[in-house]
Amino acid sequence: MTMSPLAETARRTPLTTFFALAFALTWALLPLARASIAVSLLALFGPAAAAVITTVLMGGRDWHDLRDRCRA
Amino acid sequence: MTCATDAERERFSARWYLLAVLLPLPISALAGGLESLWGAPGPTERQPISTLGIVVFVLVLGEEIGWRGFALPHLLTRSGPWIASFILGTLWALWHLPLFFIAAIPQFGKPVSALRRLHHRPVHHPDVSGPA
Numbered sequence: 001m002t003m004s005p006l007a008e009t010a011r012r013t014p015l016t017t018f019f020a021l022a023f024a025l026t027w028a029l030l031p032l033a034r035a036s037i038a039v040s041l042l043a044l045f046g047p048a049a050a051a052v053i054t055t056v057l058m059g060g061r062d063w064h065d066l067r068d069r070c071r072a
Numbered sequence: 073m074t075c076a077t078d079a080e081r082e083r084f085s086a087r088w089y090l091l092a093v094l095l096p097l098p099i100s101a102l103a104g105g106l107e108s109l110w111g112a113p114g115p116t117e118r119q120p121i122s123t124l125g126i127v128v129f130v131l132v133l134g135e136e137i138g139w140r141g142f143a144l145p146h147l148l149t150r151s152g153p154w155i156a157s158f159i160l161g162t163l164w165a166l167w168h169l170p171l172f173f174i175a176a177i178p179q180f181g182k183p184v185s186a187l188r189r190l191h192h193r194p195v196h197h198p199d200v201s202g203p204a
Binding site: 014015018019022023026027030033034040044045047048049050051052054055062065066 | 139163
């Protein structure tokens with residue numbers, strides 16, 4: 001099975017992928033923050049979304065680690 | 073939400089918990105004092121506790137899934153806790169930087185508040201390692 005370029009990048013460089021996604025997801029929403037406070041609140045989920053996306057792209061191998069480290 | 077495993081919790085000594093709880097107080101006092109010197113309104117005058125504030129607090133905790141839940145363990149696999157914390161703290165601060173320049177966001181116009189962020193990253197027990 002061939003991996004997508006993004007998945008391959010995530011497996012090779014998970015940290016770079018995570019930080020790139022965290023910055024991109026959040027900063028992309030910031031210009032819209034003036035429109036609604038809801039948008040700026042949504043932007044705060046950038047790092048969490050980046051962690052989930054990167055973990056999924058990596059094939060989910062760290063999913064249990066992520067879940068275990070972040071349980072209430 | 074703690075973003076730490078049971079093994080990590082057991083390996084933290086009391087002094088690290090004490091440091092994590094108490095260190096933000098003098099740093100926040102310093103930041104608030106400097107802001108007041110520069111003419112900014114006091115923290116309670118500026119941001120009374122509100123439902124929105126509580127919601128924001130909860131959402132900020134959501135950030136930690138990324139920073140502490142994902143990034144820190146991966147950084148710890150390739151460097152020691154101080155270097156890992158420094159790298160993460162630097163990128164974490166950079167991630168927050170635009171918030172100080174957007175009028176619709178609570179951090180706007182509070183440059184010294186960035187000082188408060190300094191307490192946020194560097195405390196990590198030296199014995200705690202990342203995932204295998």
